[in-house]
Amino acid sequence: MGRLFWKILLTFWLTLLVAGGVTGIAVWVHHNNLQAMEKEVIVRPSSILAVKAAANTFLYGGTAALRNMLQEQKDEAPEELQIYAVDANGKELLERAVSDDTLQRVRASLGQNLKLPIVRQVQAGTENYLLFAPLAGQYPQFQQERRLSPPRHISASTLIISGIAASFLSSFFLAWYFSQPINILRKAFRVAAEGDLSQRVTPIIGSRRDEIADLGNDFDNMATKLQTLMASQRRLLHDISHELRSPLARLQTSIGLAHQQPEKVASSLARIEHEAERLDTLVGEVLTLSRLESGVPQPLDEYIDILELADAVIDDARFEANALSRQVVFQCDVENSPIIQGHGELLYRALENVVRNAIHHTPEGTAVTLAIHQNSANARLQITVDDQGTGVPEEELASIFEPFQRSSNANPSRSGYGLGLAIARRAVESHGGTIRAMNRADRGLRVEIIL
Structure with missing residues (x-):
């Protein structure tokens, strides 16, 4: 495994551990707040609906309507869920007893972000009430059972080890997913640097569609272009040597004839001059083509x-x-x-x-x-x-x-x-x-x- 793999692995692993730790602490705090609340109030959908109904009754009907509603609940179903309404002075609307400790904890819960409207503070004009469904003296069966189902007993060490293992495995596979094509590209570049331009990485990378795959495709295009240029260069050198060989052979022949037949020196010199002009033309065109193919930009000014x-x-x-x-x-x-x-x-x-x-x-x-x-x-x-x-x-x-x-x-x-x-x-x-x-x-x- 390369350095990039370990960097990606450690980065994602630590990120997951920190995120998991923060989330776990937040859940633990929220759960503790609910556990503290359930000692004083009923935490169930029925209590949420009942508190909401009492709040709407007060807001639209006033104190009299709220008193009638609470009195009706007390008279018709004394053993069922009861809603308490406590004013700013700590006095319950139906003059039912509420301990100071209970009232203090219920008021303190208003500042906690529990995401459950089990306690409501309502106000209309100069009157305001704290609405909740207490446990003490009401709904007796709740004193024998917990409203929040206790979780299965799992030790803290088991949870921590499981979280660390799960985060490590996910980080490992994520790091491998990103670093594996980089290693493929690195090997391909090494092979290309050694002179083998036939290496292609797109078939090895596979069907992934991302920037790394685009990089591999660009490498293949580069290698193909370089391979074509190298082949073109070799062919050009071969063609140049072939084209030079013919006029050079005619030059040598003309020189040989001039030595063997002095009377034909004039015609041999004319042939030599003609072939020299052809060589000069060929060299000039080759230089022009080489300059254009060199990749050096020409001044277009x-x-x-x-x-x-x-x-x-x-x-x-x-x-x-x-x-x-x-x-x-x-x-x-x-x-x-x-x-x-x-x-x-x-x-x-x-x-x-x-x-x-x-x-x-x-x-x-x-x-x-x-x-x-x-x-x-x-x-x-x-x-x-x-x-x-x-x-x-x-x-x-x-x-x-x-x-x-x-x-x-x-x-x-x-x-x-x-x-x-x-x-x-x-x-x-x-x-x-x-x-x-x-x-x-x-x-x-x-x-x-x-x-």
Whole structure:
């Protein structure tokens, strides 16, 4: 058992013991007060009703009505329950004898919170009476029996031991209930710290529904996310090494040809320069993706005019598209140029990568369409990029935004590493936006960016 278990156990146990002790003392005091009262007055439902009836008679009929009621009780049933009415001078209304000790104890009971109206103090105008049903000289059978049934004889030590045992058992199970899932979480964290991210605690904790169960669920989500990131990191390293191997091999081949065939040095140097540029591009994209995936927040302190950003992307894209016999069309239904706060270079890279990807996948003689729409209802900006290519298989639409993932419909002769859309997704998400791909109904692929 851990320290938390003992803290919870002792806290709840001591709390129960104190609460039980206070309750026991209160019950004992109340019981003693009733025991003291039953020596002087009748403590039964019949006496409570009779005292209440006498009080109402006095309040609504006055002293005369009360005297008639008490006299009638005395004359018609002298051996039955009798109600006494004593004024402030200690004189009983029917001049029946009441001892000073009895009267003193009955008056003292008015200040005790017995929760039983067996004694009533009533007042109407200048007259007030103390109403009660005494034992002495009345209701003789009560002198032979106790009105409060005596409890079964149980020793005080037995009661105390039973209370301590019951409070300990309840505190023990309560402490176990709270500390057991904490221990499970502690073991799971230790296993995760050792590198095993496959541990899950929700099936072990069970079906409980509380904050501890929510904590276990959060741990499972964290472990799943870390496991995914670790797998993604390993896959990324594997893909990077694979992508680097090909240009490095071509570099080595070009260098070997330059040594073996001096007359082809110029062509070998051109090949070496081309492969070096490809390596530089690959390293730059990998660094950009690594920076976006590192979790370090990018500064979003620039105010960006989206139409100016789109114009800059289109100017660069048209230069490349014209060389490939393709066109870029721009559509916009936004009246006022929207301004957003963010990182201009990241948004430029995101939109440029999507447009350049579309240019390389649309056939010659066709156009890529960049459109900007604004939803005034929810202040959302929608940017769509459409091409007229073959599209992407439905099962691959989500994976094309992963690093080094290329569609199976992609032209194998086209150079690329599958990092452009991955960078675009990270850049858009860092601005609180979303990006997704969908096949168009007629032909081609649409990439939709929501900001």
